[in-house]
Amino acid sequence: MDLTKKLFVVGVGPGSTKYLTDYSKEAIKNSNFIVGYNYTLSTIEHVIDKSIQKVFEITMKNQEEIYQHVFNDLMKDNDRCTVPFTGDVNFSESEVVDRLLDLFGDDNVEVIPGISSIQIASAKSRVPLDKATIITFHITGDIEEKKIELAKSVADGKSIILVPRPWPSNPSKNFMPSDISLFLRKNGIDTSKIDVWVFENLTNNEKETEYKGKMDSLENKDFSALSVMVIDQNIRQTYLEF
């Protein structure tokens, strides 16, 4: 018999329950513990049965303490825990996922992908993922190299689908659409010629917004922390051309 503590790290989609897969729902229902952030927990609350799953809401500050408490003090052999992530667990979540792989051990973790906010932005802007550079700035680590990669990709005429960096407690660390536009202009890009999209609150019927314009129009514009930006330099090319 397999006597281990099992972990599911699951993507639950960008917010709408319609993008929550049956695989992720199954993992949640088969778990004894659910540990997640507020926004993510709200996406799956209709799947959780609190008489079966013990739920812990975490923040960036207390997450380590709670992961350890659940793993060391509460879980028994054969118990299962789910840690849900917004969108796809394989995009812009590795700072946490890598820690959980360390804690539980790779062999005891199942990773279940989800639909990413990046995919929804790709669908709406018609910029295919395979023709775009995908960048996340939503990390706590240093982003200077990523900024250089961004400037290079734009200068090379590539499209970019990116997640900005909101940092409410320290706005000097923000790298939001306005900062991105200014950064690119300062790096010699003619931002008045480049098409951009900013999508806020994707898949949320009431709150979703879509902005399309030239990059320079983003300077000094505020967008929600929940936004995806697309720099659209896409050239359409069909099979008829080959």
Ligand SMILES: C[S@@+](CC[C@H](N)C(=O)[O-])C[C@H]1O[C@@H](n2cnc3c(N)ncnc32)[C@H](O)[C@@H]1O
């Ligand atoms: C830590 S990253 C996680 C990305 C997530 N794993 C994904 O695949 O969408 C968090 C950022 O993703 C973006 N994001 C997630 N859900 C979103 C949504 N519904 N609408 C717009 N942006 C979203 C926002 O930029 C947010 O700050």
